[in-house]
Amino acid sequence: MERRVHSVKMPSGFKCVMICIFWVVLVIGFLLFSRHLIWQPVYRSLVRETHHQVRNPLPTIDNRPLLVMGILSTENGALRDAQRSTWLSTIHMLRDQLPFRIIHKFLLDRPTNDTIIENDRYNDIVFLNDTRSGWAVKFGYKLYVWYKYIYENYPDTLLAAKLDDDVFLCVPQLLKRLDELKSTKLHYGWKHYGNTVKAIDEAFVVIGKDLLDRIVKREYCVKVSSTCNDTIGLVDRNYAGWSMGFWLRIYDDVDFQPDNDRIIMVKNHTLDFEKRVLKNIKPGFCSKYVINHKSSAQVMKQLHVYNNISDAVTGSIFSGDIVRKLLPIPSLTKHHNAFAIMDKTPVCDNWAVVTTINYPSNAVKNMASFPNWCLVIVADTKTPPESIYLSEIEMTSNASKIIKYLSVKEQTILYPLLSEIIPLNSFGRKNIGYMYAIHHKAKLIWDFDDDNDGTVDLNDFKGLFPYVTVCNVSHDILLNPYPYFGVTETRTWPRGFPLQYIKNKETLPKLCN
Known part of the structure; x- marks a missing residue:
C-alpha cells in the first residue's frame, strides 16, 4: 500500500523572519559570552584614558607680550645662517627667561628652489611676492606688506619689528631695553639727524600695536596724487624708515624713542666704511650697545663670542673692570659665627660638586656610581625636592656612600654669608658646594656640569x-x-x-x- 507523505510548504516571508531571529539570538549570545573578553578591557581602557587626562595639568598660559620680528633678506642665505647661529640661537636658548615671546621671520621678495628648501628646513621665511627688487626700491611697500602680515596672523602682537639681515642684536640686552620702553604707541630705533620728519632708520625699527593697526587700515600708494597723500594714505618714498616717518607724523601721540647712543649705525657710502664697522667690534660691546649695523657673518660670530651667553651665564663677558664696590652690610658683619656650622655628614677625601635645577642627569647618576667619590648636589629654588631627586638617582651597589643634597635652607644655615651674597637662580651657587667640600676635608674636588658626562680615575691624578x-x-x-x-x-x-x-x-x- 503506497504511503504518501504530504509536505507543507512554508511561506517565504516566515522563513526570512525565522532566519533573522536565529542570527539575532546568535549575536546576543556571543556578546554576552565575550563581554569579559572584549567590553570590560575596552571599558577599563577608556576609564584609564579618562583618568589619565584628568590628572594631566592644564597647559600654562604665557602672558608675556609678543614681539614679532621681520628680517628683510636676499636670496643669498649666508647672513641668514649667521643670524640663526648667533643672536637668534641665543633667543631660542633663553626663550623662557626673556621678557617677550618672540617670533621671527625672514622676508624675501619671492621664492626660489633653494629658498623653498631652506624654508622647509627652518620654517622661518615669509615670501612677500614682490617682483620689484634692488637697493631702496619700494622698501616702503615691503614694510607695509609685512605689517599687514603681522596684523592678520598675529593679532595679539604688542611690538612689531623690521630689521635687515646684516644686523646683530645683543640678546638679552636689547630685549631688556625694549621691555623698559614698551608701549602700544612706541616708535623705536636709530634716528636720522637733521630731518624735519622723525625718521627711524629701517635697519632696525620697532612700533607698537596701536601704530601698527593705524598703518594697515590706511591706503598704500606709490606717490602723492589727488586721491592719496600723507594725510589720508601711505605714500611710498622707497626707503622704509623715511616712508614711516611721513606715515606717522599726522599723529601727535607717538611715543618716539630714538636710541642712538646704544645703536651702531654705519652707512656703506662712507670712504672709511670697513674701518668704521670694525672699530667697535671688541669685548664688552654688548655692555655698551644693543645693536650693530652692517655686520658681516664673521662680525656676527665674533660679537656672539664676545657676548658670551650660555645656559649658565646671563650677562656680558667678564672684563675684569671694577664696576662697583660693595659697602659693608650690617647683616653680613653681625650675628654670624666666624666658622661655619658643621653638619653630620662624614668627611671625605674626594668630592664632586654640581649645581642643577633639573632631575638627575646621566652625568649626575654616573658620578654617584663612582665608589671613591662623594657627591654634593647644590640645590636651587627650581631643583626637584630632595626625596624625589635622590630617588631618581638609581643607586648601584658601587654607589658612593655619601651623596649630599644641599638644600637652599641648609645653605642658608651652614653658610649664611655666601648664601646672602650669591643670588638664587644663579650658577654662582656652586661656590657654596666648593665650600661644603672644603669644609668636609676635601683633598680633591671634581667640578662638573649636569649636562657633561665624564670619567674619573684617581690614578690619573697621582x-x-x-x-x-x-x-x-x-x-x-x-x-x-x-x-x-x-x-x-x-x-x-x-x-x-x-x-x-x-x-x-x-x-x-x-x-x-
Whole structure:
C-alpha cells in the first residue's frame, strides 16, 4: 500500500523572519559570552584614558607680550645662517627667561628652489611676492606688506619689528631695553639727524600695536596724487624708515624713542666704511650697545663670542673692570659665627660638586656610581625636592656612600654669608658646594656640569700636583691659576675668564722661590 507523505510548504516571508531571529539570538549570545573578553578591557581602557587626562595639568598660559620680528633678506642665505647661529640661537636658548615671546621671520621678495628648501628646513621665511627688487626700491611697500602680515596672523602682537639681515642684536640686552620702553604707541630705533620728519632708520625699527593697526587700515600708494597723500594714505618714498616717518607724523601721540647712543649705525657710502664697522667690534660691546649695523657673518660670530651667553651665564663677558664696590652690610658683619656650622655628614677625601635645577642627569647618576667619590648636589629654588631627586638617582651597589643634597635652607644655615651674597637662580651657587667640600676635608674636588658626562680615575691624578707657593703680591687684577693644575696639552682657564687674555702670560700667578 503506497504511503504518501504530504509536505507543507512554508511561506517565504516566515522563513526570512525565522532566519533573522536565529542570527539575532546568535549575536546576543556571543556578546554576552565575550563581554569579559572584549567590553570590560575596552571599558577599563577608556576609564584609564579618562583618568589619565584628568590628572594631566592644564597647559600654562604665557602672558608675556609678543614681539614679532621681520628680517628683510636676499636670496643669498649666508647672513641668514649667521643670524640663526648667533643672536637668534641665543633667543631660542633663553626663550623662557626673556621678557617677550618672540617670533621671527625672514622676508624675501619671492621664492626660489633653494629658498623653498631652506624654508622647509627652518620654517622661518615669509615670501612677500614682490617682483620689484634692488637697493631702496619700494622698501616702503615691503614694510607695509609685512605689517599687514603681522596684523592678520598675529593679532595679539604688542611690538612689531623690521630689521635687515646684516644686523646683530645683543640678546638679552636689547630685549631688556625694549621691555623698559614698551608701549602700544612706541616708535623705536636709530634716528636720522637733521630731518624735519622723525625718521627711524629701517635697519632696525620697532612700533607698537596701536601704530601698527593705524598703518594697515590706511591706503598704500606709490606717490602723492589727488586721491592719496600723507594725510589720508601711505605714500611710498622707497626707503622704509623715511616712508614711516611721513606715515606717522599726522599723529601727535607717538611715543618716539630714538636710541642712538646704544645703536651702531654705519652707512656703506662712507670712504672709511670697513674701518668704521670694525672699530667697535671688541669685548664688552654688548655692555655698551644693543645693536650693530652692517655686520658681516664673521662680525656676527665674533660679537656672539664676545657676548658670551650660555645656559649658565646671563650677562656680558667678564672684563675684569671694577664696576662697583660693595659697602659693608650690617647683616653680613653681625650675628654670624666666624666658622661655619658643621653638619653630620662624614668627611671625605674626594668630592664632586654640581649645581642643577633639573632631575638627575646621566652625568649626575654616573658620578654617584663612582665608589671613591662623594657627591654634593647644590640645590636651587627650581631643583626637584630632595626625596624625589635622590630617588631618581638609581643607586648601584658601587654607589658612593655619601651623596649630599644641599638644600637652599641648609645653605642658608651652614653658610649664611655666601648664601646672602650669591643670588638664587644663579650658577654662582656652586661656590657654596666648593665650600661644603672644603669644609668636609676635601683633598680633591671634581667640578662638573649636569649636562657633561665624564670619567674619573684617581690614578690619573697621582703625582700631578706638587704643592707650590704663590706670592701674594699680584701686579694684575686678572689671575688665572689653572695652568698650574696639571693640564699641559691645552690651555685652561676658569669659567668667565676674558677670552682675549687666555694667552697673556701676565695673568699667570708668580711662584715664590
